Amino acid sequence: MKICVLPGDGIGPEIMDQTLRVLEALRGDGVNFEAEFALVGGAAVDATGSPLPEATVKLADEADALLLGAVGGPKWDNYPRDQRPERGLLGIRKQLELFANLRPAILYPELANASSLKPEIVSGLDILIVRELTGDIYFGQPRGIREENGERVGFNTMIYSESEIRRIGKVAFEAARKRDKKLCSVDKMNVLETTQLWRDVMIELSADYPDVELSHMLVDNAAMQLVRAPKQFDVMVTGNMFGDILSDEASMLTGSIGMLPSASLNAAGKGMYEPSHGSAPDIAGKDIANPLATMLSAAMMLRYSFNLETQAARIETAVKKVLAAGYRTGDIYEPGTRRVGTKEMGDAVIAAL
Amino acid sequence: MKICVLPGDGIGPEIMDQTLRVLEALRGDGVNFEAEFALVGGAAVDATGSPLPEATVKLADEADALLLGAVGGPKWDNYPRDQRPERGLLGIRKQLELFANLRPAILYPELANASSLKPEIVSGLDILIVRELTGDIYFGQPRGIREENGERVGFNTMIYSESEIRRIGKVAFEAARKRDKKLCSVDKMNVLETTQLWRDVMIELSADYPDVELSHMLVDNAAMQLVRAPKQFDVMVTGNMFGDILSDEASMLTGSIGMLPSASLNAAGKGMYEPSHGSAPDIAGKDIANPLATMLSAAMMLRYSFNLETQAARIETAVKKVLAAGYRTGDIYEPGTRRVGTKEMGDAVIAAL
Ligand SMILES: [Mg+2]
Ligand SMILES: [Mg+2]
Numbered sequence: 195m196k197i198c199v200l201p202g203d204g205i206g207p208e209i210m211d212q213t214l215r216v217l218e219a220l221r222g223d224g225v226n227f228e229a230e231f232a233l234v235g236g237a238a239v240d241a242t243g244s245p246l247p248e249a250t251v252k253l254a255d256e257a258d259a260l261l262l263g264a265v266g267g268p269k270w271d272n273y274p275r276d277q278r279p280e281r282g283l284l285g286i287r288k289q290l291e292l293f294a295n296l297r298p299a300i301l302y303p304e305l306a307n308a309s310s311l312k313p314e315i316v317s318g319l320d321i322l323i324v325r326e327l328t329g330d331i332y333f334g335q336p337r338g339i340r341e342e343n344g345e346r347v348g349f350n351t352m353i354y355s356e357s358e359i360r361r362i363g364k365v366a367f368e369a370a371r372k373r374d375k376k377l378c379s380v381d382k383m384n385v386l387e388t389t390q391l392w393r394d395v396m397i398e399l400s401a402d403y404p405d406v407e408l409s410h411m412l413v414d415n416a417a418m419q420l421v422r423a424p425k426q427f428d429v430m431v432t433g434n435m436f437g438d439i440l441s442d443e444a445s446m447l448t449g450s451i452g453m454l455p456s457a458s459l460n461a462a463g464k465g466m467y468e469p470s471h472g473s474a475p476d477i478a479g480k481d482i483a484n485p486l487a488t489m490l491s492a493a494m495m496l497r498y499s500f501n502l503e504t505q506a507a508r509i510e511t512a513v514k515k516v517l518a519a520g521y522r523t524g525d526i527y528e529p530g531t532r533r534v535g536t537k538e539m540g541d542a543v544i545a546a547l
Numbered sequence: 548m549k550i551c552v553l554p555g556d557g558i559g560p561e562i563m564d565q566t567l568r569v570l571e572a573l574r575g576d577g578v579n580f581e582a583e584f585a586l587v588g589g590a591a592v593d594a595t596g597s598p599l600p601e602a603t604v605k606l607a608d609e610a611d612a613l614l615l616g617a618v619g620g621p622k623w624d625n626y627p628r629d630q631r632p633e634r635g636l637l638g639i640r641k642q643l644e645l646f647a648n649l650r651p652a653i654l655y656p657e658l659a660n661a662s663s664l665k666p667e668i669v670s671g672l673d674i675l676i677v678r679e680l681t682g683d684i685y686f687g688q689p690r691g692i693r694e695e696n697g698e699r700v701g702f703n704t705m706i707y708s709e710s711e712i713r714r715i716g717k718v719a720f721e722a723a724r725k726r727d728k729k730l731c732s733v734d735k736m737n738v739l740e741t742t743q744l745w746r747d748v749m750i751e752l753s754a755d756y757p758d759v760e761l762s763h764m765l766v767d768n769a770a771m772q773l774v775r776a777p778k779q780f781d782v783m784v785t786g787n788m789f790g791d792i793l794s795d796e797a798s799m800l801t802g803s804i805g806m807l808p809s810a811s812l813n814a815a816g817k818g819m820y821e822p823s824h825g826s827a828p829d830i831a832g833k834d835i836a837n838p839l840a841t842m843l844s845a846a847m848m849l850r851y852s853f854n855l856e857t858q859a860a861r862i863e864t865a866v867k868k869v870l871a872a873g874y875r876t877g878d879i880y881e882p883g884t885r886r887v888g889t890k891e892m893g894d895a896v897i898a899a900l
Binding site: 310311312315331332334337338339342345346347348349350351352353354355356357382385386387388389390391392413414415417418419420421422423435438439440442443445446447449 | 663664665668684685687690691692695698699700701702703704705706707708709710735738739740741742743744745766767768770771772773774775776788791792793795796798799800802
């Protein structure tokens with residue numbers, strides 16, 4: 195297990211430190227990894243002039259999985275477009291063909307107060323949104339703004355091929371198999387031919403997964419149902435654009451984005467794992483950042499890239515335990531709980547493993 | 548004021564009856580209307596074989612505004628596509644070029660319990676989503692499913708011209724002027740050229756509305772912010788597809804779709820007004836349907852087609868009063884309130900006018 199570790203910018207390095215300690219603590223339990231550190235984002239720009247140096251590309255290619263902290267910060271906001279920290283991530287996604295974005299929306303009962311929804315609607319929420327990440331209208335050609343009859347006209351192309359739909363569908367069916375075996379595919383088949391094909395391919399694919407219950411929902415209804423009764427869902431799969439909207443909506447249901455991990459996978463199961471939150475430069479280096487989303491990202495890595503389900507679950511259970519025991523970093527603190535720093539939170543999770 | 552009245556199917560006729568009684572009660576206050584009844588939807592199919600008979604098209608053309616109950620029902624579900632009740636509405640929209648869909652999401656404090664969100668987050672919510680209704684990817688060409696390299700490829704075209712964006716923008720700025728003078732335009736300009744043009748045109752247009760504060764938000768963030776803090780919004784304007792998703796999400800925030808009116812307008816301010824709910828065939832004819840959304844649609848008609856702001860507000864205030872007095876139809880009933888039928892609710896609103 196060769197892991198390319200990308201601490202990145204802002205709070206990235208300190209949340210990564212604690213996450214590596216957790217992985218280290220699992221060595222006795224078959225997590226025999228080798229960590230190689232590489233530069234990405236603003237830190238890479240500062241050191242080499244590029245947000246994705248050649249050495250990082252090489253290590254990313256050789257590694258079995260990538261674990262990322264976070265990138266970006268005001269320091270690099272006005273740099274030229276090809277030196278923006280985010281370009282480093284886009285470059286890795288492209289290089290490794292990471293087409294499957296897995297975005298869990300999980301709300302631990304202890305944190306239910308943080309949600310804008312009523313506790314009984316969201317407490318215990320555990321859904322996984324699988325978003326296609328490299329196709330759809332965000333990348334479709336032709337696109338642009340042209341002159342027509344003396345006025346400007348903007349246009350973009352939504353497009354998906356059968357094989358693109360099939361490969362993301364497989365990831366979603368496999369993920370559903372590892373969970374509650376319920377997959378909801380989201381489309382707009384009553385209006386868009388692209389998503390009619392999407393639905394057709396999902397139905398064809400379902401023949402290979404008789405143990406997974408496939409359902410379909412129109413995107414506008416899905417946006418409603420996530421608000422009305424989000425716990426009805428297990429795994430949802432959808433295209434890049436609908437997935438962009440719905441995964442963000444779903445994550446906000448939890449009210450605590452600082453807790454959410456994510457993964458981007460390719461066809462070989464190789465993936466980049468990272469917290470959904472940003473680099474929070476304002477609190478960097480103060481030992482107050484929440485490292486749990488990065489630890490949960492590492493758990494996803496064990497599950498999806500290394501098939502170490504038991505060890506992944508050990509991390510997740512340890513996180514649940516420390517929350518139940520009242521440990522909170524500042525972002526999720528409530529009166530009556532125990533406020534701890536980044537390193538203390540690491541200690542608590544390791545103790546709970 | 549010539550109003551084309553379309554009772555439609557299911558509960559349509561009974562909720563329309565009560566709404567016309569309310570309008571009748573406002574005659575003394577300058578609401579001097581002439582009502583012409585016409586057939587649409589399933590009722591029209593039964594009587595004439597078409598969901599949009601010629602006589603209805605003629606009346607719709609001649610009228611200053613249209614007031615609709617609801618269409619559809621299981622009886623017509625398996626009819627051929629051109630005899631489906633919904634085709635009647637699509638036909639009217641096309642015939643009258645109703646390109647601006649106005650969808651309020653309002654939550655009266657008395658009904659805050661119905662929402663899946665915490666009362667403090669949604670109670671008193673009052674936002675208006677302006678959705679473009681005749682363009683965008685739902686109508687764009689080219690579109691279809693073709694064979695390419697031995698596999699199927701689905702494709703659709705998102706497209707907006709400057710003039711299409713400008714006319715919906717105007718409706719939204721005018722609507723904001725009648726409200727809190729805050730307009731949030733929703734796009735995905737960082738990825739889609741079509742919506743880059745959308746944002747550019749909104750900014751150009753804002754020069755004509757110096758009294759309205761224009762802001763912009765990316766669609767994925769808008770989907771999040773509607774969940775996190777919906778009361779930050781006054782008027783939102785967006786394209787057909789994003790509007791489809793966001794207006795449904797916003798309506799579900801209220802938890803009581805039976806209360807929500809809607810309007811579809813053309814460039815001349817002529818419009819079709821209708822409740823957001825369906826025809827509820829299961830409770831049709833039982834005098835238990837909720838007529839309030841239709842009455843609130845009539846209020847929108849007075850405001851947007853006839854510029855009768857005071858009279859529109861009178862209906863809205865009367866609805867607030869009957870809710871405060873505890874009157875509830877079955878769909879919004881809670882213990883401790885007074886359950887009434889459709890006609891009784893009409894009596895109560897008229898008494899409160
Ligand atoms: Mg997003
Ligand atoms: Mg819709």
